[in-house]
Amino acid sequence: MRMGILEKFQQTICEHEAEVAVLFTGSKTPLYIILGLACSLLLSLAVKNFLFDHYLLASLLGLFTLLVLIDVIALHKGKTIPIHTNIVVTLLLICLGLTIHQVDISAIFWAFPIAIAILYIVPLKTAMFFFSLMLALVGVETFTQVDSSTALRTCVALSLTMFISSLIAQHMRRLQRSLKEESIRDPMTNALNRRQLSSHLSNCLARKQRHGIDSVILLLDIDHFKQINDTYGHAMGDRVLKRVTQTIFNQIRETDLLFRVGGEEFILLMHDIDLLSARRVAEKLRLSISEQAILDHYPVTVSIGISMALPHIKEDDWIRQADSALYNAKDGGRNRVSYHEVSA
């Protein structure tokens, strides 16, 4: 018996919401700690500079703290940060330059934690730009204020810190990207997993409402898959699943999205396509799967239900319509395509 596609979909949305909540608290805490420490430190430096009559530097440090606080509050509320990170970092470098130049050359040591913090705040390419500025600043100040041997060692040490931390940051970002890719795809078929479905469907429905752009879903189900498993074993069942999805991937456009929504059930989401073209695609997929003779003595076929996005339809109803079209295709003898009729 097939579990209702709608129940599976609703179950997925609940799982997804729970995961997002955990991620939110998990990922923001270290950021708050770093920014909290930085703000307290810079605020006390602002006060100290004010007391020592360095008014410009004190005001810039105060302004920096204020801008960071504005961004942190926006971040905490889940809004886009109002002050661009490039502005914040530029202000920080101006403060560093002024301190080294006007107050104390030993402030050069702050360049090291600042370099590491920059990698956390801005993209790698932008960080490289800020690093060049920092090195130029530190180079000019050290070579004019201390002996050349100390200046050279300071610049080499700072360059090494920047280089090593950039390598680590690059590696971490690559790892993060591949983990994200793994977390959104089903490892066996490489189709997107069910969690990704809701956001893509709601985007399509919004585009239909705002711009009238059509989207269609094809709900595909492998026929008598239980029997395939029972006759040939689970390993062969898995191979059938891979061959079927590979066949689908070979036929669709890059912009089309394939989701695995159940054991042997898939949703193909196609953008910017009318019903007639969607029916042609569905028919082509059905034929290419059935004509492949994936198993020697058993026909592997799929049934397909089609449903178009309507202007005010809800995600659940859109899927429900594809599901009822799929039910008709199964009921009509399987290995066929059926579409949901839009009532006048």
Ligand SMILES: Nc1nc2c(ncn2[C@@H]2O[C@H](COP(=O)(O)OP(=O)(O)OP(=O)(O)O)[C@@H](O)[C@H]2O)c(=O)[nH]1
């Ligand atoms: N090999 C394999 N089997 C799976 C996987 N996920 C689900 N299944 C099996 O898929 C079968 C689905 O069976 P049913 O829902 O009864 O559907 P069906 O036999 O295809 O029948 P119809 O859909 O009515 O044509 C079940 O036996 C599941 O155990 C998987 O990842 N690999």
